[in-house]
Amino acid sequence: xxxxxxxxxxxxxxxxxxxxxxxxxxxxxxxxxxxxxxxxxxxxxxxxxxxxxxxxxxxxxxxxxxxxxxxxxxxxxxxxxxxxxxxxxxxxxxxxxxxxxxxxxxxxxxxxxxxxxxxxxxxxxxxxxxxxxxxxxxxxxxxxxxxxxxxxxxxxxxxxxxxxxxxxxxxxxxxxxxxxxxxxxxxxxxxxxxxxxxxxxxxxxxxxxxxxxxxxxxxxxxxxxxxxxxxxxxxxxxxxxxxxxxxxxxxxxxxxxxxxxxxxxxxxxxxxxxxxxxxxxxxxxxxxxxxxxxxxxxxxxxxxxxxxxxxxxxxxxxxxxxxxxxxxxxxxxxxxxxxxxxxxxx
Amino acid sequence: xxxxxxxxxxxxxxxxxxxxxxxxxxxxxxxxxxxxxxxxxxxxxxxxxxxxxxxxxxxxxxxxxxxxxxxxxxxxxxxxxxxxxxxxxxxxxxxxxxxxxxxxxxxxxxxxxxxxxxxxxxxxxxxxxxxxxxxxxxxxxxxxxxxxxxxxxxxxxxxxxxxxxxxxxxxxxxxxxxxxxxxxxxxxxxxxxxxxxxxxxxxxxxxxxxxxxxxxxxxxxxxxxxxxxxxxxxxxxxxxxxxxxxxxxxxxxxxxxxxxxxxxxxxxxxxxxxxxxxxxxxxxxxxxxxxxxxxxxxxxxxxxxxxxxxxxxxxxxxxxxxxxxxxxxxxxxxxxxxxxxxxxxxxxxxxxxxxxxxxxxxxxxxxxxxxxxxxxxxxxxxx
Numbered sequence: 001x002x003x004x005x006x007x008x009x010x011x012x013x014x015x016x017x018x019x020x021x022x023x024x025x026x027x028x029x030x031x032x033x034x035x036x037x038x039x040x041x042x043x044x045x046x047x048x049x050x051x052x053x054x055x056x057x058x059x060x061x062x063x064x065x066x067x068x069x070x071x072x073x074x075x076x077x078x079x080x081x082x083x084x085x086x087x088x089x090x091x092x093x094x095x096x097x098x099x100x101x102x103x104x105x106x107x108x109x110x111x112x113x114x115x116x117x118x119x120x121x122x123x124x125x126x127x128x129x130x131x132x133x134x135x136x137x138x139x140x141x142x143x144x145x146x147x148x149x150x151x152x153x154x155x156x157x158x159x160x161x162x163x164x165x166x167x168x169x170x171x172x173x174x175x176x177x178x179x180x181x182x183x184x185x186x187x188x189x190x191x192x193x194x195x196x197x198x199x200x201x202x203x204x205x206x207x208x209x210x211x212x213x214x215x216x217x218x219x220x221x222x223x224x225x226x227x228x229x230x231x232x233x234x235x236x237x238x239x240x241x242x243x244x245x246x247x248x249x250x251x252x253x254x255x256x257x258x259x260x261x262x263x264x265x266x267x268x269x270x271x272x273x274x275x276x277x278x279x280x281x282x283x284x285x286x287x288x289x290x291x292x293x294x295x296x297x298x299x300x301x302x303x304x305x306x307x308x309x310x311x312x313x314x315x316x317x318x319x320x321x322x323x324x325x326x327x328x329x330x331x332x333x334x335x336x337x338x339x340x341x342x343x344x345x346x
Numbered sequence: 347x348x349x350x351x352x353x354x355x356x357x358x359x360x361x362x363x364x365x366x367x368x369x370x371x372x373x374x375x376x377x378x379x380x381x382x383x384x385x386x387x388x389x390x391x392x393x394x395x396x397x398x399x400x401x402x403x404x405x406x407x408x409x410x411x412x413x414x415x416x417x418x419x420x421x422x423x424x425x426x427x428x429x430x431x432x433x434x435x436x437x438x439x440x441x442x443x444x445x446x447x448x449x450x451x452x453x454x455x456x457x458x459x460x461x462x463x464x465x466x467x468x469x470x471x472x473x474x475x476x477x478x479x480x481x482x483x484x485x486x487x488x489x490x491x492x493x494x495x496x497x498x499x500x501x502x503x504x505x506x507x508x509x510x511x512x513x514x515x516x517x518x519x520x521x522x523x524x525x526x527x528x529x530x531x532x533x534x535x536x537x538x539x540x541x542x543x544x545x546x547x548x549x550x551x552x553x554x555x556x557x558x559x560x561x562x563x564x565x566x567x568x569x570x571x572x573x574x575x576x577x578x579x580x581x582x583x584x585x586x587x588x589x590x591x592x593x594x595x596x597x598x599x600x601x602x603x604x605x606x607x608x609x610x611x612x613x614x615x616x617x618x619x620x621x622x623x624x625x626x627x628x629x630x631x632x633x634x635x636x637x638x639x640x641x642x643x644x645x646x647x648x649x650x651x652x653x654x655x656x657x658x659x660x661x662x663x664x665x666x667x668x669x670x671x672x673x674x675x676x677x678x679x680x681x682x683x684x685x686x687x688x689x690x691x692x693x694x695x696x697x698x699x700x701x702x703x704x705x706x707x708x709x710x711x712x713x714x715x716x717x718x719x720x721x722x723x724x725x726x727x728x729x
Binding site: 141144173196 | 378381396397398399400408477480481485500501578580581582583584586588594595596673674675676678682686687689690691693695
């Protein structure tokens with residue numbers, strides 16, 4: 001009798017070991033970052049130290065902007081509440097280290113997607129939430145209306161640690177113009193120095209120029225020159241090595257853009273559940289199993305649209321209505337003459 | 347056996363703990379970097395940097411390597427530190443002596459200066475001097491010439507450049523003057539020790555330093571011309587000076603704030619040093635017939651210096667390390683150029699931060715070693 005008992009216990013033990021093993025691998029399939037985020041109860045999001053329209057905190061400490069909305073969308077998807085985000089303001093210099101060292105889980109900080117960044121330093125770019133390009137701002141009184149009027153000896157204020165410094169060099173070198181680069185660590189100092197007259201021109205991404213112009217003593221005294229000297233696709237970044245988390249962030253952004261394409265807004269999202277169009281129904285969680293692969297429920301995308309809104313709403317609220325860039329330019333849907341085009345949710 | 351476990355035990359444990367802690371951090375960093383797919387290596391130093399720097403003492407542009415960019419930053423750090431140390435020392439000594447002045451106004455003014463500047467955070471002072479200067483200085487086209495040849499503007503200080511002919515002859519004449527002065531001083535000292543005779547060494551030294559270079563102009567064929575900065579128009583309201591040498595306002599503001607701040611601490615060191623010399627020394631020196639100048643030079647200062655040097659060394663080290671605040675106002679020092687731009691473009695955080703830390707460590711240790719040597723030299727010679 002005892003003999004069998006012994007065999008039985010070892011059998012039970014084996015089954016138990018096997019079972020824990022299988023549940024372990026099931027859990028491991030689920031993203032580690034997602035698990036940690038759900039355990040903590042908030043999404044850790046790295047943003048800028050203050051760029052109106054993209055990520056900017058008001059006096060009460062509430063963050064707004066299109067970059068902020070990406071993180072809020074992820075929070076709505078994985079935690080059910082768009083407000084469950086902890087924002088960490090980062091300088092251009094700190095941003096990648098903060099992400100790779102695990103201090104934040106999403107970097108949504110007007111960051112340009114380039115080959116070397118994507119390939120080299122343990123980062124993965126998940127998409128583009130703003131198509132930008134580097135430009136120049138000058139004082140109206142200087143009479144300069146085009147970069148072709150730049151002359152040898154011009155001084156240009158900018159930020160360190162960005163692609164801006166490299167583009168600036170490429171631009172001036174290709175034109176054969178000698179220039180004085182004055183590079184600051186923080187954007188506020190760049191603006192203050194340029195505004196005081198230290199530099200003849202201020203160069204950064206055009207959206208940044210438009211946003212910073214609003215901070216000048218007298219914004220009307222400055223103009224942004226028409227030329228664009230570089231491609232700056234800005235988008236959210238995640239750590240390399242957690243592909244499920246990467247997919248969640250990518251498709252949270254895609255959901256916002258696609259929702260605009262199909263006319264789903266925060267106001268009408270619930271009523272869209274009964275739509276005849278299966279594509280719309282999939283976007284509001286009324287058809288298919290669109291969340292299972294991420295380890296999420298089926299209404300994750302509905303929550304994004306209801307709580308954060310579609311891309312168009314976010315753009316209007318943060319960038320157009322604040323007077324930064326009323327014209328959407330390339331950041332218009334592909335169906336309306338822009339280049340916003342995302343893969344379908346299906 | 348001279349060694350007892352009791353003696354070396356604690357030391358062995360300390361070494362072991364240090365090695366283990368260091369080893370743990372290295373291992374931890376390695377594992378984490380591997381997990382996140384970050385390479386480790388210094389190969390990037392030879393790659394093209396592809397960014398430009400505003401102000402450089404050596405020839406540099408974006409086609410040079412990251413190592414060259416490192417040198418540019420390092421030299422700029424050394425430049426501002428050296429300027430800062432010289433200015434802070436001069437100002438510190440003056441203010442330190444002024445604090446002991448019997449003149450009420452001078453005394454109180456020096457005390458006010460010390461209390462005011464040492465109690466405001468340095469970063470605030472740097473911002474203040476930089477942005478105050480930017481607001482106060484004129485645009486290039488509005489600048490009044492200083493002595494007709496220099497212009498202090500919002501874009502920097504523009505001074506004439508020296509254009510030399512036969513500069514090496516001029517240089518040798520100065521070297522010759524210095525060697526002659528050293529020989530004369532040595533002889534003068536011997537003369538005084540052996541025969542008690544004094545010769546006016548200072549006057550002779552100044553004379554030599556003036557006459558020899560002058561001769562190099564008159565008969566050595568040395569020519570010096572000035573290239574005076576000329577105003578150039580870039581756009582309707584945009585001007586710049588061309589020709590000459592330009593010192594960026596960032597350098598001026600940084601050197602000014604560093605030296606004004608550090609001078610307060612040096613002033614206190616100087617005051618403490620002078621007050622630390624016994625009153626009896628001064629009275630004894632006066633009683634054997636030394637003039638007040640000789641009392642200060644031969645009796646008070648040699649003793650005061652022994653008290654002044656060690657804490658002043660700390661201030662020199664502080665100034666050098668504080669110069670890393672340059673990044674806030676765009677002065678391209680080591681931190682801004684290398685630990686800033688280069689770090690961002692390469693993403694080699696651990697490598698670059700370790701190099702930067704090691705560089706500051708080396709700089710500080712060099713200053714320490716030099717000051718320790720000087721301190722030893724002026725210490726009491728036990729015979």
